[in-house]
Amino acid sequence: MSINLTPQRKAILDVIRSAHDHPTASDIIARLNEHGLHFAYGTVYNSLRYLTEMNLIRELKLGDSASRYDGNTEEHHHVQCTICGKVDEVTTHPPLDWTSQIEQDTDYAIQTTQIIFKGVCPSCRQGQSPSKP
Amino acid sequence: MSINLTPQRKAILDVIRSAHDHPTASDIIARLNEHGLHFAYGTVYNSLRYLTEMNLIRELKLGDSASRYDGNTEEHHHVQCTICGKVDEVTTHPPLDWTSQIEQDTDYAIQTTQIIFKGVCPSCRQGQSPSKP
């Protein structure tokens, strides 16, 4: 079963790949609209599911109400600013024996590890009133 | 400001504390009903928010549609079975220098780390009928 990139799917994939942030479905629809493209909500969500299943994008569920989508399909993690909500990538990986350690402790056969850091990003940190412990 | 445990909040807290799983709001309402308690949805959600803010429980957003609630407020992580959906605790912590490593790499001031493992639990691995989460 090969990949069938319809014009809608291609346009959505392009939006995600050219995004520097991690857009939600609404973000994606807004950006499509800016380009004069008006797809139905159902089509956008169908396409996002299809692209995710085909491993062309990744769906990020960071605990906000809406899923975000990431054009980077390599294994990596994320850090989200608790002030502005921005999401950045984390390419540092946990120690190699970490997963087997968890498998020993939990008796689960671990398939994936999802790590989400929350903190304050550089620009929000600069905007803060200076307070030191 | 001290903690104001109304009968509703106390009943909800009791359900969460006596649960061995990690119940969702609907689970909690169902268990309250079994005890003859019928609170309004709004009240349950208000109470869950209050209890979370008071640090008596923790809200878990594991990427499912509904939040789960955890009576264990100590720092720990979670592993979820990809077959039956069961959630277990992970008490193993990442290396101590892990957070500062991430701070160096990302330039964020890290506040919290949330780690979610996904895998197959012992009973589902054995092919047994999966226990209800």
Add this chain to the structure above:
DNA sequence: TTTCTTGCAAAACATTTGCAAATCG
């Protein structure tokens, strides 16, 4: 044709909110 995809609207679902009534100190 047969299969897949789109568009649209409605439905599903978890959660929040507005407001009046009840409660409590």
Add this chain to the structure above:
DNA sequence: CGATTTGCAAATGTTTTGCAAGAAA
């Protein structure tokens, strides 16, 4: 009294679904 909390219903926001029409193989 004044502040908080409850109950109810309606609203919100995200995502899914049913179905007819359209496109493609």
